[in-house]
Amino acid sequence: MTEFENVRRAGPLTYHGRAIPETTTDQRLLDRRGPADWVHTDPWRVLRIQSEFVEGFGLLAELGQAVSVFGSARVKPGTARYALGQSIGEKLASSGYTVITGGGPGIMEAANKGAHQVGGTSVGLGIELPFEQSLNEYIDMGVTFRYFFVRKTMFVKYSQAFVVLPGGFGTLDELFEAITLVQTGKVTRFPVVLVGSQFWGGLRDWIRGTLLEEGVISENDPDLMHLTDDPDEVVDIIHKAHIDLARREFESGQVHGTAVDVEAAQRAAPE
Ligand SMILES: C/C(=C\CNc1ncnc2c1ncn2[C@@H]1O[C@H](COP(=O)(O)O)[C@@H](O)[C@H]1O)CO
Secondary structure (H helix, E strand, O other): OOOHHHEEEEOOEEEEHHHOOOOOHHHHHHHOOOOOHHHHOHHHHHHHHHHHHHHHHHHHOOOOOEEEEEOOOOOOOOOHHHHHHHHHHHHHHHOOOEEEEOOOOOHHHHHHHHHHHOOOOEEEEEEOOOOOOOOOOOOOEEEEEOOHHHHHHHHHHHOOOEEEOOOOHHHHHHHHHHHHHHHOOOOOOOOEEEEOHHHHHHHHHHHHHHHHOOOOOOOOHHHHEEEEOOHHHHHHHHHHHHHHHHHHHHHOOOOOOOHHHHHHHHHHOOO
16 A cells, blocks of 8 residues: 555545545535435534624625614605605715615615615615515615524624614614613714604603613613704714714724724814
8 A cells, every 4th residue: 555545634634544534525525415404403503603794794894984774664665754764864875874774675775775876885784584575676785694683793893873763673672782782881882863753752751751760771871862853963963973982082092983083083172
């Protein structure tokens, strides 16, 4: 037997003599068609989850300043709420923010449409649902996720503000996830703006009247959410909050912000 026949390298492994497997890794991958149950096992799912993170990070990492817009999937085109969502998408994009939504119908579509129509970057992070569902037609960059929790990480990691229009359970879930992250200091550069004082007024009163009164939140917690009806004010609140945060970071010497933030903070800082 030659030395060549007595050794097999398989990736980082080197086999000698009797330890050399009868087949190569490629043969085992390509030749065999056994039971496919393993694709439903948790280790396999972990890889799929990992690949969703990789794809999401790949798509979103170079977006620049972005704002996520949330709201009901059930709002129809031609309604006042749809127009409000569209106007907010438009104004955010015109101010230089990429607009990120859940990529579905209703408010998501409206905000994507507004951003797309003024030439901004319109992003949709879709979710696989039990019924047929495709990304809305106003998305310039889209990715569809299998797992809600991976998708939620993308919204938080790649946007610098949340705008929340009227919506149901999905919207509330997104709102309270963001507020919890801000309240616990997991994200620090993050204004949350509710749009629709009539719709959200009851929630705001309950937060102040019950949550605060009962002592289950802190004095300043209700202020973690801004409330307005005016699309221009939405952009204003976000812009001011970013400049304020960047200025504080700049003054304290920890400059984590983007160049745009830092420049804005430098301009805003006293002489
Ligand atoms: C109900 C219908 C379609 C649902 N399709 C969705 N596609 C993408 N994202 C969705 C969808 N539904 C909910 N979301 C997410 O939750 C928020 C809206 O939920 P709500 O319960 O409607 O408030 C939204 O921001 C998405 O991120 C058929 O019309």
